[in-house]
Amino acid sequence: MKTYSVVIVDGHVLLSQAIAHLVDSFEEFETLYICNNGQELLDKLKQNSVLPDIVLMDICMPELNGIQTTQLVSEIYPRINILALTADEDEHSIINMLRAGAKGYLFKSIEKSELEIALVDVITQGYHHTKNVSDVLIKFLMGESESKKVNLKQQELQFIRYVCSEMTYKEIAKSMYRSPKTIDGYRDALFKKLQVKNKIGLVMYAIKHKLYTP
Amino acid sequence: MKTYSVVIVDGHVLLSQAIAHLVDSFEEFETLYICNNGQELLDKLKQNSVLPDIVLMDICMPELNGIQTTQLVSEIYPRINILALTADEDEHSIINMLRAGAKGYLFKSIEKSELEIALVDVITQGYHHTKNVSDVLIKFLMGESESKKVNLKQQELQFIRYVCSEMTYKEIAKSMYRSPKTIDGYRDALFKKLQVKNKIGLVMYAIKHKLYTP
DNA sequence: GGGACAAAGCGGTTTTACCCTGTGTGAAAT
């Protein structure tokens, strides 16, 4: 008997459809609908009177990404269980997704049987954490993690994006309408804050943390 | 009637399984087996006497990636039709995949009906090219593409990876057992060859072209 | 062998990056 409804949110339609098939093949679950991005999910939730029991959410999506969407949805509809389902296996994504309110984090490299277990778990227990994810969480709690939430100001974000272009600091200063010495200050502050020693470090940080997309 | 067999190669098991479901839902196609990476595909092809009609191949995979695998398989088993099926939409991947012998290039953002059309096409016509892919091909042939195959020497590859770390040229010189001045030469040569003006440009090139993974 | 040519290596020079310390100025806190 189909008792629980699932919504799938993934930027890649073919994958959404394929996963929908898979979900429908499970005893107790059925796909309610699929969405291409976070905005579409919000719209559908507003329109439909029937709320899903579970949302399977990818992270990498155009417009509204998985983390932002999770944050919004879990605030407005706390009864919906959101499970991350993504290829993104890095620490930051996991931490941020769980912080945003996800009830579990699944890699796309799991077996379909594990997906079913996760779905059942989240219904019966309210969460599902695999070993990999637990390890990251523990590492994080132990303070061994580098994800100590560094929050960057708008200005610093803009600066770091300029650094990723081939501009010199002098050129960046012009573009940002600041004195070159001020730019020196921005740089030094970021070096300290992000624990890097030069421009290259900044660029790598920006790319790893998706502040800049090559 | 199930007449044509399909093999799916994708680093993410859940996706392979989901797509397999989808393929099995099509009239004329059925999944023969799935593989987690290129090496596994080569092994299976060697072991089994029955060869698949079509291989759906992802690019991003551990060990042997999709492009390398396609090259090998299309040389040894020219009768197998390889279709790229990937989230990777950049020009380089498309060009390299087709150069390696793929009979078509599908984005994971297509509809499942399009997947079926592509499978039928590749059986009846021997290829399937969507508009997006054709556009890239034309652009490439017109010489407007930046993919003008710059081939880098082993030395230059190693150097460019060092540059992506936060090392100075002096440190790189030590690591590569070369004089700092020689390293200067490597750098200048690469600046010219890759049309960049500084270290940052090199780093961006390396990342865009997957010479270095952050 | 010797000339043509490209790549590797090297010295000197200028520009940029990096680092430390310090000043003035507003806005918020006490």
Next chain:
DNA sequence: ATTTCACACAGGGTAAAACCGCTTTGTCCC
């Protein structure tokens, strides 16, 4: 009203990066 703090900015110095031109080395071809 003064303390505090964040911010824009400056001077001045060293190290590194980037650019130029020159010599050496090796290879290919007559």
